[in-house]
Amino acid sequence: xxxxxxxxxxxxxxxxxxxxxxFDADYTExxxxxxxxxxxxxxxxxxxxxxxEQHKVxxxxxxxxxxxxxxxxxxxxxxxxxxxxYSSPIVGLRQHFNLDTCIRPCHTYKGNPLNFIRxxxxxxxxxxxxxxxxxRQNTEGLYCGVEWSHPDGIVYEALNSHPNxxxxxxxxxxxxxxxxxxxxxxxxxxxxxxxxxxxxSINGYRSVTLCEKPNVIRETSGMMxxxxxxxxxxxxxxELWNTNIDAQMMWLTKNPEDYGVIVAGNMFGDIxxxxxxxLIGGLGFACSANIGEKAAVFEPxxxxxxxxxxxxxxxxxxxxxxxxxxxxxxxxxxxxxSAKIRAAIAMVIQEGKVRTYDMMKLKGGPDVxxxxxxxxxxxxxxxxxxxxxxx
Ligand code: NAI
Ligand code: MG
Numbered sequence: 411x412x413x414x415x416x417x418x419x420x421x422x423x424x425x426x427x428x429x430x431x432x433f434d435a436d437y438t439e440x441x442x443x444x445x446x447x448x449x450x451x452x453x454x455x456x457x458x459x460x461x462x463e464q465h466k467v468x469x470x471x472x473x474x475x476x477x478x479x480x481x482x483x484x485x486x487x488x489x490x491x492x493x494x495x496y497s498s499p500i501v502g503l504r505q506h507f508n509l510d511t512c513i514r515p516c517h518t519y520k521g522n523p524l525n526f527i528r529x530x531x532x533x534x535x536x537x538x539x540x541x542x543x544x545x546r547q548n549t550e551g552l553y554c555g556v557e558w559s560h561p562d563g564i565v566y567e568a569l570n571s572h573p574n575x576x577x578x579x580x581x582x583x584x585x586x587x588x589x590x591x592x593x594x595x596x597x598x599x600x601x602x603x604x605x606x607x608x609x610x611s612i613n614g615y616r617s618v619t620l621c622e623k624p625n626v627i628r629e630t631s632g633m634m635x636x637x638x639x640x641x642x643x644x645x646x647x648x649e650l651w652n653t654n655i656d657a658q659m660m661w662l663t664k665n666p667e668d669y670g671v672i673v674a675g676n677m678f679g680d681i682x683x684x685x686x687x688x689l690i691g692g693l694g695f696a697c698s699a700n701i702g703e704k705a706a707v708f709e710p711x712x713x714x715x716x717x718x719x720x721x722x723x724x725x726x727x728x729x730x731x732x733x734x735x736x737x738x739x740x741x742x743x744x745x746x747x748s749a750k751i752r753a754a755i756a757m758v759i760q761e762g763k764v765r766t767y768d769m770m771k772l773k774g775g776p777d778v779x780x781x782x783x784x785x786x787x788x789x790x791x792x793x794x795x796x797x798x799x800x801x
Contacts, residue, residue, distance in 0.1 A: 411440040411458065411707075415714025417471025419724040420731035423790035424469065427732050427754075430794040431747045433739065438465065442499050443473040443714075447481065451489045454499035459506055462705050467742065469735060470709035473499055474716055503707055504548055509700035510598050511605045512548035512679065513737070514711065516686035516696070517541045521760035523769055526689035528663060538667035542686050543615070545606040545671065546679025548700055550598050551630070553676045557590040565589075594630040594675060596637070603638050605701075606673035607645040615670030618642075619651040621658045621682050622674055634675065659685055687711065694727030694768045697734040699741065708738040718774060724786040725778050727766040729755060732793065754796035764792040 412421035425437060440458040447453040453473065462468050476484070481496035503509065518525050518540045530536045558565055566584060569575045579587065603618075610618050620638045622631035635652060642650040648671075653661070655678040662685045674682055687696035693712040700707045710730035718726050732751065739748035758764055766789050767778035779785060784792070 411442045412471040414443040414474040415716045415719035416726045417714050419786055420728040421471040423728035424731045424735040426790055427793055428735055430797045431751050433747050448484050451494035454502040466705045468707040470707050472714040474714040507702045507705040509702040510549045511701040512546040513699040514544040514683040516690045518690050519759040521762055522691050524691035540666045542669050543671050544683040545602055545673040547602040547675045550593055551676030552592045554593050559588045560585045561589055592630050599634050603641055606671050610648045610671040611645045617649045617651050618671045621653050621655055621672050623654045695730055697730050699737040706741050708734040710734050725767050726786055727768050728786050754793045757796045758792045
């Protein structure tokens with residue numbers, strides 16, 4: 411599912427690298443994204459869902475989405491006024507397949523000029539090696555879409571039955587109130603916690619850090635913390651650490667190398683994973699997996715960057731997409747191949763001869779190539795050269 415814009419550009423490189431590494435697969439293209447919204451009134455056509463039901467493993471590039479009114483304006487004139495409403499196809503995929511486990515690894519590549527650096531106690535420059543994997547609950551919490559503006563009727567009554575609501579909000583006119591709920595279920599919470607502990611235990615991480623706010627958000631974060639404490643004894647080699655999301659964002663730049671696996675609900679997982687991604691190179695390096703019981707979809711966390719989509723020579727960094735493909739290989743237990751590709755990426759970065767514009771800290775534009783930046787394809791070529799060097 412290459413999708414839109416630079417999604418198509420980086421997907422091409424990922425497939426080339428997978429093939430060069432010797433991954434034996436057939437690829438079927440799944441339609442997804444803006445063109446299908448405009449043409450068919452559905453950014454996630456039913457045939458794409460069927461394909462994924464059949465094949466169970468998907469690589470996703472990126473899609474373009476636009477606010478409601480802009481989306482409606484670009485719809486095929488024949489479909490206008492017929493009740494079509496735009497919704498995000500990647501959110502749709504996560505919901506349809508219950509892709510409830512989101513995994514976002516953030517690790518430093520030696521020699522990446524975008525690595526986080528800080529000053530030590532003696533004023534010396536330090537470049538800590540970060541190796542963090544964030545497990546984010548992907549389907550519930552504050553992003554579950556159970557929300558109201560101007561709550562009325564039984565919804566209002568239910569809210570008003572809570573003493574805190576009664577005390578603090580019942581004097582406020584209903585039309586001035588908006589409510590978004592934060593729903594956690596035991597099943598999904600246990601699945602994300604177990605996934606985090608399993609990953610830590612199998613891969614030798616010393617700790618799982620629960621990054622929530624149990625002292626304040628007592629029912630949801632509190633439940634998650636209690637469940638984490640109950641589960642930890644099943645994983646004796648892994649410690650459970652508990653941090654609050656706000657404090658964690660402060661510690662992010664203080665001691666990021668101390669963390670291993672981090673687990674959080676939907677929104678805090680989203681926040682903390684972007685925070686860590688910023689320390690290891692940003693969007694060009696941030697990969698992810700969305701895993702459910704029946705299907706899995708692997709994607710870079712960046713979007714379709716429409717302003718760079720139609721360059722004659724594409725300039726964006728394909729590494730986030732290629733790393734996402736490596737996560738797919740891990741999922742399929744093709745770990746020798748994923749290790750080979752990651753080693754190739756590491757060599758290219760460490761040599762420092764081939765760098766896309768983001769790695770050179772240039773402002774994106776067609777002229778970055780003349781300023782010495784590698785194109786998307788040149789980065790793909792450099793990785794392929796290393797992948798195939800020793801067969
Ligand atoms: P974006 O991630 O597409 O781009 C933001 C900026 O990050 C770009 O202008 C570029 O400077 C940089 N960037 C992104 N990917 C890069 C790469 N591989 N290499 C180097 N630099 C890179 O986010 P933006 O501009 O907020 O959204 C553009 C469109 O993408 C919107 O329609 C948005 O809805 C959609 N989007 C889709 C996502 C998805 O498909 N999962 C996620 C985020 C946004
Ligand atoms: Mg995000």
